[in-house]
Amino acid sequence: MPARNIARLGYVLLGLLQQPLSGYDLRKLFADTPLKVYSDSPGAIYPALRRLEREALVRGEVEKRSGRRRRLYRVTAAGAGELKAWLAQPVTRDDVERRLDDLLLRFSFMDEVLGPGHAGRFLRQLESELDAHVRGLHAYYQATHRSMPRSGRLALQSGIMSYESLLRWSRRAIMAYKKG
Protein backbone atom coordinates (compact mmCIF):
# COMPACT_ATOMS: atom_id res chain seq x y z
CA MET A 1 0.00 0.00 0.00
CA PRO A 2 2.74 2.57 0.61
CA ALA A 3 5.72 2.37 -1.75
CA ARG A 4 4.81 5.41 -3.76
CA ASN A 5 7.79 7.05 -5.44
CA ILE A 6 8.65 10.03 -3.33
CA ALA A 7 11.90 11.87 -3.93
CA ARG A 8 14.03 13.05 -1.03
CA LEU A 9 12.65 16.56 -1.30
CA GLY A 10 9.15 15.14 -0.95
CA TYR A 11 10.01 13.62 2.41
CA VAL A 12 11.66 16.84 3.56
CA LEU A 13 8.44 18.64 2.76
CA LEU A 14 6.27 16.06 4.50
CA GLY A 15 8.49 16.37 7.56
CA LEU A 16 8.46 20.15 7.64
CA LEU A 17 4.70 20.31 7.06
CA GLN A 18 4.07 19.03 10.57
CA GLN A 19 2.93 22.63 10.83
CA PRO A 20 1.05 24.24 7.93
CA LEU A 21 3.38 26.22 5.68
CA SER A 22 3.27 27.82 2.25
CA GLY A 23 5.67 27.14 -0.58
CA TYR A 24 7.25 30.47 0.11
CA ASP A 25 7.72 29.64 3.80
CA LEU A 26 9.49 26.46 2.75
CA ARG A 27 11.71 28.34 0.33
CA LYS A 28 12.76 30.67 3.13
CA LEU A 29 13.58 27.73 5.37
CA PHE A 30 15.82 26.32 2.67
CA ALA A 31 17.40 29.69 2.04
CA ASP A 32 18.04 30.82 5.61
CA THR A 33 18.65 27.76 7.78
CA PRO A 34 21.06 24.80 7.72
CA LEU A 35 18.50 23.18 5.43
CA LYS A 36 20.40 25.11 2.75
CA VAL A 37 21.54 21.79 1.35
CA TYR A 38 18.12 21.59 -0.26
CA SER A 39 17.35 23.86 -3.14
CA ASP A 40 15.19 26.89 -2.48
CA SER A 41 14.38 27.27 -6.16
CA PRO A 42 10.70 27.65 -7.00
CA GLY A 43 11.18 25.25 -9.88
CA ALA A 44 11.89 22.49 -7.37
CA ILE A 45 9.54 23.29 -4.51
CA TYR A 46 6.26 24.19 -6.19
CA PRO A 47 6.23 21.17 -8.51
CA ALA A 48 7.17 18.93 -5.57
CA LEU A 49 4.22 20.27 -3.56
CA ARG A 50 1.94 19.69 -6.52
CA ARG A 51 3.11 16.11 -6.85
CA LEU A 52 2.45 15.46 -3.18
CA GLU A 53 -0.97 17.02 -3.53
CA ARG A 54 -1.74 14.94 -6.60
CA GLU A 55 -0.98 11.84 -4.52
CA ALA A 56 -3.17 13.23 -1.73
CA LEU A 57 -0.27 13.27 0.72
CA VAL A 58 -0.70 16.98 1.40
CA ARG A 59 -3.59 19.33 0.87
CA GLY A 60 -3.14 23.01 0.03
CA GLU A 61 -5.74 25.63 0.74
CA VAL A 62 -5.65 29.29 -0.13
CA GLU A 63 -5.55 31.37 2.99
CA LYS A 64 -8.12 34.17 2.88
CA ARG A 65 -7.16 36.66 5.56
CA SER A 66 -4.00 38.72 5.89
CA GLY A 67 -3.69 40.50 2.56
CA ARG A 68 -1.62 38.43 0.16
CA ARG A 69 -3.03 35.22 -1.15
CA ARG A 70 -0.96 32.19 -0.26
CA ARG A 71 -1.51 28.49 -0.41
CA LEU A 72 -1.02 26.79 2.95
CA TYR A 73 -0.18 23.11 2.81
CA ARG A 74 -1.03 20.51 5.44
CA VAL A 75 -0.11 16.83 5.62
CA THR A 76 -3.01 14.43 5.16
CA ALA A 77 -3.40 11.16 7.02
CA ALA A 78 -2.01 9.34 3.98
CA GLY A 79 0.97 11.72 3.92
CA ALA A 80 1.65 11.13 7.59
CA GLY A 81 1.56 7.40 6.89
CA GLU A 82 4.10 7.70 4.06
CA LEU A 83 6.39 9.74 6.25
CA LYS A 84 6.14 7.21 9.07
CA ALA A 85 6.86 4.33 6.70
CA TRP A 86 9.94 6.14 5.44
CA LEU A 87 11.16 6.92 8.93
CA ALA A 88 10.52 3.38 10.15
CA GLN A 89 12.77 1.70 7.59
CA PRO A 90 15.74 -0.11 9.08
CA VAL A 91 19.24 1.36 8.79
CA THR A 92 21.16 -0.55 6.14
CA ARG A 93 24.82 -0.60 5.27
CA ASP A 94 23.94 0.86 1.93
CA ASP A 95 22.24 3.82 3.63
CA VAL A 96 25.41 4.45 5.62
CA GLU A 97 27.64 4.22 2.58
CA ARG A 98 25.58 6.16 0.08
CA ARG A 99 22.71 7.99 1.74
CA LEU A 100 24.09 9.30 5.01
CA ASP A 101 22.28 12.58 4.57
CA ASP A 102 18.96 10.78 4.33
CA LEU A 103 19.66 8.97 7.58
CA LEU A 104 20.26 12.21 9.45
CA LEU A 105 17.25 13.77 7.82
CA ARG A 106 15.10 10.84 8.91
CA PHE A 107 16.45 11.04 12.42
CA SER A 108 15.72 14.75 12.68
CA PHE A 109 11.99 14.08 12.24
CA MET A 110 11.87 10.92 14.29
CA ASP A 111 11.20 12.15 17.78
CA GLU A 112 8.18 14.15 16.74
CA VAL A 113 6.73 11.61 14.37
CA LEU A 114 7.54 8.18 15.77
CA GLY A 115 8.46 8.97 19.35
CA PRO A 116 11.64 8.52 21.41
CA GLY A 117 11.48 4.73 21.55
CA HIS A 118 11.89 4.45 17.81
CA ALA A 119 14.57 7.14 17.74
CA GLY A 120 16.59 5.12 20.24
CA ARG A 121 16.31 1.94 18.19
CA PHE A 122 17.29 3.84 15.07
CA LEU A 123 20.39 5.20 16.80
CA ARG A 124 21.50 1.77 17.95
CA GLN A 125 21.14 0.41 14.42
CA LEU A 126 23.03 3.40 13.06
CA GLU A 127 25.83 2.99 15.58
CA SER A 128 26.26 -0.64 14.65
CA GLU A 129 26.38 -0.01 10.90
CA LEU A 130 28.70 2.97 11.31
CA ASP A 131 31.06 0.92 13.44
CA ALA A 132 31.24 -1.79 10.81
CA HIS A 133 31.73 0.72 8.03
CA VAL A 134 34.53 2.51 9.87
CA ARG A 135 36.34 -0.81 10.28
CA GLY A 136 35.97 -1.44 6.58
CA LEU A 137 37.36 1.99 5.76
CA HIS A 138 40.38 1.43 7.99
CA ALA A 139 41.07 -1.85 6.27
CA TYR A 140 40.80 -0.18 2.87
CA TYR A 141 43.13 2.59 4.00
CA GLN A 142 45.72 0.13 5.25
CA ALA A 143 45.60 -1.76 1.99
CA THR A 144 45.80 1.21 -0.37
CA HIS A 145 47.28 4.31 1.27
CA ARG A 146 50.83 3.54 0.22
CA SER A 147 49.97 3.82 -3.45
CA MET A 148 47.87 6.99 -3.25
CA PRO A 149 48.98 10.56 -3.93
CA ARG A 150 49.11 12.71 -0.83
CA SER A 151 45.93 14.68 -1.44
CA GLY A 152 43.99 11.54 -2.28
CA ARG A 153 45.22 9.93 0.92
CA LEU A 154 44.27 12.98 2.95
CA ALA A 155 40.83 13.12 1.33
CA LEU A 156 40.26 9.49 2.28
CA GLN A 157 41.37 10.28 5.82
CA SER A 158 38.84 13.08 5.96
CA GLY A 159 36.11 10.67 4.94
CA ILE A 160 37.14 8.22 7.62
CA MET A 161 37.33 10.94 10.27
CA SER A 162 33.93 12.19 9.32
CA TYR A 163 32.41 8.74 9.78
CA GLU A 164 34.24 8.38 13.10
CA SER A 165 32.89 11.69 14.26
CA LEU A 166 29.36 10.60 13.39
CA LEU A 167 29.95 7.33 15.25
CA ARG A 168 30.94 9.26 18.38
CA TRP A 169 27.86 11.43 17.94
CA SER A 170 25.61 8.40 17.65
CA ARG A 171 26.98 7.04 20.95
CA ARG A 172 26.41 10.33 22.68
CA ALA A 173 22.90 10.53 21.25
CA ILE A 174 22.14 7.03 22.52
CA MET A 175 23.20 8.18 25.99
CA ALA A 176 20.97 11.24 25.68
CA TYR A 177 18.03 8.98 24.90
CA LYS A 178 18.79 6.66 27.80
CA LYS A 179 18.71 9.57 30.21
CA GLY A 180 15.19 10.22 28.95
Add this chain to the structure above:
Amino acid sequence: MPARNIARLGYVLLGLLQQPLSGYDLRKLFADTPLKVYSDSPGAIYPALRRLEREALVRGEVEKRSGRRRRLYRVTAAGAGELKAWLAQPVTRDDVERRLDDLLLRFSFMDEVLGPGHAGRFLRQLESELDAHVRGLHAYYQATHRSMPRSGRLALQSGIMSYESLLRWSRRAIMAYKKG
Protein backbone atom coordinates in the same frame (compact mmCIF):
# COMPACT_ATOMS: atom_id res chain seq x y z
CA MET B 1 36.83 29.27 -23.32
CA PRO B 2 36.19 26.68 -20.63
CA ALA B 3 32.81 26.90 -18.87
CA ARG B 4 31.34 23.89 -20.56
CA ASN B 5 28.54 22.31 -18.60
CA ILE B 6 30.06 19.29 -16.93
CA ALA B 7 28.13 17.48 -14.23
CA ARG B 8 29.85 16.27 -11.07
CA LEU B 9 30.17 12.76 -12.44
CA GLY B 10 31.97 14.17 -15.47
CA TYR B 11 34.67 15.65 -13.26
CA VAL B 12 34.97 12.43 -11.29
CA LEU B 13 35.60 10.63 -14.56
CA LEU B 14 38.12 13.19 -15.77
CA GLY B 15 39.94 12.86 -12.46
CA LEU B 16 40.00 9.08 -12.48
CA LEU B 17 41.06 8.91 -16.11
CA GLN B 18 44.53 10.16 -15.20
CA GLN B 19 45.21 6.56 -16.12
CA PRO B 20 43.38 4.98 -19.06
CA LEU B 21 40.32 3.02 -17.91
CA SER B 22 37.25 1.45 -19.46
CA GLY B 23 33.67 2.16 -18.48
CA TYR B 24 33.62 -1.19 -16.76
CA ASP B 25 36.75 -0.37 -14.78
CA LEU B 26 35.08 2.82 -13.62
CA ARG B 27 31.94 0.97 -12.62
CA LYS B 28 34.01 -1.38 -10.51
CA LEU B 29 35.73 1.53 -8.81
CA PHE B 30 32.35 2.98 -7.92
CA ALA B 31 31.09 -0.39 -6.74
CA ASP B 32 34.06 -1.54 -4.69
CA THR B 33 35.81 1.49 -3.21
CA PRO B 34 34.77 4.44 -1.03
CA LEU B 35 33.76 6.09 -4.32
CA LYS B 36 30.53 4.16 -3.71
CA VAL B 37 28.78 7.48 -3.27
CA TYR B 38 28.76 7.71 -7.05
CA SER B 39 26.47 5.48 -8.97
CA ASP B 40 27.94 2.45 -10.67
CA SER B 41 24.93 2.12 -12.94
CA PRO B 42 25.72 1.72 -16.63
CA GLY B 43 22.91 4.15 -17.40
CA ALA B 44 24.92 6.88 -15.69
CA ILE B 45 28.49 6.05 -16.63
CA TYR B 46 28.34 5.16 -20.31
CA PRO B 47 26.29 8.20 -21.31
CA ALA B 48 28.59 10.41 -19.23
CA LEU B 49 31.63 9.04 -21.05
CA ARG B 50 29.94 9.65 -24.37
CA ARG B 51 29.16 13.23 -23.43
CA LEU B 52 32.77 13.84 -22.48
CA GLU B 53 33.88 12.27 -25.72
CA ARG B 54 31.43 14.40 -27.72
CA GLU B 55 33.03 17.48 -26.14
CA ALA B 56 36.47 16.04 -26.97
CA LEU B 57 37.47 15.98 -23.29
CA VAL B 58 38.23 12.27 -23.40
CA ARG B 59 38.97 9.89 -26.22
CA GLY B 60 38.01 6.25 -26.19
CA GLU B 61 39.73 3.59 -28.23
CA VAL B 62 38.88 -0.08 -28.51
CA GLU B 63 41.62 -2.18 -27.08
CA LYS B 64 42.54 -5.03 -29.40
CA ARG B 65 44.52 -7.54 -27.40
CA SER B 66 43.50 -9.61 -24.38
CA GLY B 67 40.34 -11.35 -25.49
CA ARG B 68 37.35 -9.19 -24.70
CA ARG B 69 36.81 -5.99 -26.56
CA ARG B 70 36.74 -2.95 -24.32
CA ARG B 71 36.86 0.75 -24.90
CA LEU B 72 39.71 2.43 -23.05
CA TYR B 73 39.26 6.13 -22.35
CA ARG B 74 42.02 8.69 -22.00
CA VAL B 75 41.82 12.38 -21.08
CA THR B 76 42.64 14.79 -23.90
CA ALA B 77 44.53 18.05 -23.50
CA ALA B 78 41.20 19.88 -23.51
CA GLY B 79 39.87 17.53 -20.84
CA ALA B 80 42.90 18.09 -18.65
CA GLY B 81 42.33 21.83 -19.04
CA GLU B 82 38.71 21.56 -17.93
CA LEU B 83 39.70 19.50 -14.93
CA LYS B 84 42.37 22.02 -13.96
CA ALA B 85 39.95 24.92 -14.30
CA TRP B 86 37.48 23.14 -12.05
CA LEU B 87 40.12 22.33 -9.45
CA ALA B 88 41.51 25.86 -9.51
CA GLN B 89 38.23 27.56 -8.56
CA PRO B 90 38.33 29.38 -5.22
CA VAL B 91 36.57 27.88 -2.20
CA THR B 92 33.36 29.80 -1.56
CA ARG B 93 31.01 29.85 1.40
CA ASP B 94 28.35 28.42 -0.82
CA ASP B 95 30.62 25.47 -1.65
CA VAL B 96 31.07 24.82 2.06
CA GLU B 97 27.37 25.06 2.80
CA ARG B 98 25.95 23.14 -0.13
CA ARG B 99 28.67 21.29 -2.02
CA LEU B 100 31.05 19.98 0.60
CA ASP B 101 31.43 16.68 -1.23
CA ASP B 102 32.61 18.51 -4.33
CA LEU B 103 35.28 20.30 -2.32
CA LEU B 104 36.70 17.04 -0.99
CA LEU B 105 36.49 15.49 -4.42
CA ARG B 106 38.40 18.40 -5.90
CA PHE B 107 41.01 18.18 -3.19
CA SER B 108 41.52 14.49 -3.75
CA PHE B 109 42.73 15.15 -7.31
CA MET B 110 44.65 18.31 -6.53
CA ASP B 111 48.09 17.06 -5.67
CA GLU B 112 48.42 15.05 -8.85
CA VAL B 113 46.90 17.61 -11.18
CA LEU B 114 47.85 21.04 -9.84
CA GLY B 115 50.69 20.23 -7.48
CA PRO B 116 51.23 20.69 -3.74
CA GLY B 117 51.40 24.48 -3.80
CA HIS B 118 47.87 24.75 -5.03
CA ALA B 119 46.64 22.08 -2.64
CA GLY B 120 48.07 24.09 0.26
CA ARG B 121 46.35 27.28 -0.84
CA PHE B 122 43.08 25.40 -1.28
CA LEU B 123 43.33 24.01 2.24
CA ARG B 124 43.90 27.45 3.75
CA GLN B 125 40.86 28.82 1.94
CA LEU B 126 38.82 25.85 3.06
CA GLU B 127 39.92 26.24 6.66
CA SER B 128 38.90 29.87 6.67
CA GLU B 129 35.46 29.26 5.19
CA LEU B 130 34.84 26.28 7.44
CA ASP B 131 35.77 28.31 10.49
CA ALA B 132 33.33 31.04 9.56
CA HIS B 133 30.59 28.52 8.82
CA VAL B 134 31.07 26.72 12.13
CA ARG B 135 30.68 30.03 13.96
CA GLY B 136 27.49 30.68 12.07
CA LEU B 137 26.15 27.25 12.96
CA HIS B 138 26.90 27.79 16.63
CA ALA B 139 25.04 31.08 16.55
CA TYR B 140 22.08 29.41 14.86
CA TYR B 141 22.11 26.64 17.44
CA GLN B 142 22.14 29.08 20.33
CA ALA B 143 19.24 30.98 18.84
CA THR B 144 17.04 28.01 18.02
CA HIS B 145 17.89 24.90 20.04
CA ARG B 146 15.43 25.64 22.82
CA SER B 147 12.47 25.41 20.48
CA MET B 148 13.54 22.25 18.64
CA PRO B 149 12.44 18.69 19.34
CA ARG B 150 15.18 16.51 20.76
CA SER B 151 15.95 14.55 17.63
CA GLY B 152 16.03 17.71 15.53
CA ARG B 153 18.42 19.29 17.98
CA LEU B 154 20.65 16.22 17.98
CA ALA B 155 20.64 16.11 14.18
CA LEU B 156 21.74 19.74 14.08
CA GLN B 157 24.48 18.93 16.58
CA SER B 158 25.66 16.15 14.33
CA GLY B 159 25.92 18.56 11.44
CA ILE B 160 27.91 21.00 13.52
CA MET B 161 30.22 18.26 14.81
CA SER B 162 30.80 17.03 11.33
CA TYR B 163 31.88 20.49 10.14
CA GLU B 164 34.10 20.83 13.22
CA SER B 165 35.71 17.52 12.47
CA LEU B 166 36.42 18.64 8.92
CA LEU B 167 37.87 21.88 10.25
CA ARG B 168 40.27 19.94 12.47
CA TRP B 169 41.17 17.78 9.49
CA SER B 170 41.89 20.82 7.33
CA ARG B 171 44.29 22.15 9.97
CA ARG B 172 46.07 18.84 10.18
CA ALA B 173 46.28 18.67 6.40
CA ILE B 174 47.76 22.16 6.27
CA MET B 175 50.45 20.99 8.68
CA ALA B 176 51.11 17.93 6.54
CA TYR B 177 51.67 20.20 3.53
CA LYS B 178 53.97 22.51 5.47
CA LYS B 179 56.17 19.58 6.41
CA GLY B 180 56.52 18.96 2.67
Add this chain to the structure above:
DNA sequence: GATCACATGTAAGAAGTTACATGATTCT
Protein backbone atom coordinates in the same frame (compact mmCIF):
# COMPACT_ATOMS: atom_id res chain seq x y z
C1' DG C 1 6.01 56.63 -7.59
C1' DA C 2 9.43 53.33 -7.38
C1' DT C 3 11.36 49.62 -5.31
C1' DC C 4 11.56 45.73 -2.47
C1' DA C 5 9.70 41.58 -0.41
C1' DC C 6 5.94 38.43 -0.91
C1' DA C 7 4.07 34.68 -3.57
C1' DT C 8 3.43 31.39 -7.22
C1' DG C 9 4.15 29.52 -11.26
C1' DT C 10 6.00 27.51 -16.18
C1' DA C 11 9.27 25.87 -19.89
C1' DA C 12 13.39 23.80 -21.68
C1' DG C 13 16.95 21.06 -20.93
C1' DA C 14 20.39 18.20 -18.26
C1' DA C 15 21.30 14.20 -15.83
C1' DG C 16 20.28 10.44 -13.07
C1' DT C 17 17.40 5.96 -11.96
C1' DT C 18 15.56 1.57 -13.04
C1' DA C 19 15.00 -1.87 -16.04
C1' DC C 20 15.85 -4.18 -20.02
C1' DA C 21 18.84 -6.01 -23.69
C1' DT C 22 22.78 -8.14 -25.86
C1' DG C 23 26.74 -10.65 -26.59
C1' DA C 24 31.56 -12.49 -25.53
C1' DT C 25 34.65 -15.05 -22.66
C1' DT C 26 36.07 -17.64 -18.79
C1' DC C 27 35.24 -20.97 -15.21
C1' DT C 28 33.36 -25.25 -13.26
Add this chain to the structure above:
DNA sequence: AGAATCATGTAACTTCTTACATGTGATC
Protein backbone atom coordinates in the same frame (compact mmCIF):
# COMPACT_ATOMS: atom_id res chain seq x y z
C1' DA D 1 26.91 -27.38 -21.05
C1' DG D 2 25.67 -23.95 -18.00
C1' DA D 3 26.80 -20.20 -15.01
C1' DA D 4 29.25 -16.33 -13.79
C1' DT D 5 31.71 -12.42 -15.11
C1' DC D 6 33.13 -9.12 -18.47
C1' DA D 7 31.52 -5.31 -21.20
C1' DT D 8 28.54 -1.99 -23.31
C1' DG D 9 24.56 -0.08 -24.34
C1' DT D 10 19.34 1.90 -24.74
C1' DA D 11 14.57 3.53 -23.32
C1' DA D 12 11.25 5.49 -20.29
C1' DC D 13 10.72 8.11 -16.58
C1' DT D 14 11.61 11.35 -12.75
C1' DT D 15 13.52 15.20 -10.89
C1' DC D 16 16.29 19.07 -10.61
C1' DT D 17 18.42 23.46 -12.62
C1' DT D 18 18.16 27.78 -14.77
C1' DA D 19 15.70 31.24 -16.49
C1' DC D 20 11.72 33.62 -17.36
C1' DA D 21 7.09 35.40 -16.13
C1' DT D 22 3.53 37.60 -13.45
C1' DG D 23 1.21 40.03 -10.03
C1' DT D 24 0.30 42.02 -5.13
C1' DG D 25 1.22 44.54 -1.01
C1' DA D 26 4.41 47.17 1.86
C1' DT D 27 7.96 50.59 2.38
C1' DC D 28 10.72 54.73 1.37
